[in-house]
Amino acid sequence: MKSAPALAEGFPDLSGMRIAREPHWFRWLSAALIVLVLALIVRAFAGGQIEWSYVSRFLTAKVILEGIVNTMVMAVLAMALGIFLGVVVAIMRLSPNPVLKTVAAGYTWLFRGTPLILQLLLWFNLALVFPTIGIPGLWSARAVDVMTPFLAALLGLGINQGAYTSEVMRAGMLSVDIGQYEAAQAIGMGRLRALRRIVLPQAMRVVIPPLGNEFIGMVKATSLASVIQYPELLHNAENIYYANSRVIELLIVAGLWYLLVVSILTPLQMLLERRFARGTLQFAR
């Protein structure tokens, strides 16, 4: 065996030398500028026509707390309805059956194609179209009694959400390798069982970040239900400022609550992501 040739000259030994810290002048300068601008904004608000005592007084007022509870109840229920519809519609969309496919595409087209606030108003005013609703001969009721603000908001928000969620779910299912369907079929599973046991659990990992996005959107979209008298956070805040004219103070109260709720939701989403990351290298035990 030949021995390796002698090493070339002119390449000094760098072992043991440290890499020097950069001063990062620009970072310091820009951070200082941002702090300055923030301080100016705070000063402007502190000296502006805002009675901060009203903000702190109404932050925990009973009506506001009821509003936030109603907001969360509606967001959770409407999102649950939206996810249920979304999964069903996505499965229909990916089915080989052309009737199911067309119905699913039509649903998405209709409810994604019109403004949410318009849909809420339509549901709430359903009584104008159908004064009485029910099953002929069995049961009937006046539509105004049935279509409460709660039900109208739930249907409007949930069905609209379903149209968006179906596309998120469809993307998730398409992201699962075709070999997974085949392996599931090869052990005798039918389409629906393969979807439930094999494909959806894997799709969940992909759809949770966009679904988290959608849920945060839903929390804020419930505020649109204020136009149909559903007593959620914004609606209650408005009712207070109609009485005491502290418009900005109460909007700040509502804004702080929305921010708080969304801040709590983000870490919850991370827990959920961890749960569905089973088997991926990142979180493997």
Next chain:
Amino acid sequence: MTKPLVAIRSVAKNFGEFQALKSVTLDVWPGEVMCLIGASGSGKTTLLRCINQLAAIDSGGIWLDGELLGVREQGGRLHRLTEREIGRQRLKTGMVFQRFNLFPHKTALENITEGPLQVQGRKSDEVRAEAIELLRRVGLSAKADSYPAQLSGGQQQRVAIARALAMKPMLMLFDEPTSALDPELVGEVLAVMKELARSGMTMMVVTHELGFAREVADRVVYMDQGAIIEQGRASDVLGAPREERTRAFLSAVI
């Protein structure tokens, strides 16, 4: 007289303009180990997928264990079976894929028990005990609780074989089981397959491992352009091919 386990008669399958199978006729006998060789696109994988009904044939018929697959003859016409009936027919075959296709969100043990528990609805203690025995058989007792991502390719493919065996199939189909493996991992998978062949399992193996075919196969079938060109004992087809095309293929491969 014994009957063939698989009887394939004049089977054709097209993908659009492309004729994947042109009138293939073949019998597979109980206990036989058959290796299908040929260039990619020759139809050997398609033939396996048709037997497992992952692909539906366009004409001809395949009988498995005496039962016509995928369709029912009634009043001089063929009627497609329901998905449930096709699922029931699939239980007689086990499939091992080139890319393993283990369920990544389930452990090795859960991959094996999924079918018996969910599809066959069998008792969990019994299924678990069998799965542990199957893992021992493929040499992976220590990996029961590992997820596929924590296993090497060879280990994943051995789990996939155990998963297929857990359904107690009459016929095992292998679709290029070692083609996606690093060279040093091929041997461990082939060893499991050899053991399975010795145990008397009927096997159809699409493979490029001619050494395995020579050693284990009762019959080697050479396919080209969707047709069977030559078949016979491994030593004849691989050692002294009669057809010019077989000779050309073998000299290109070796």
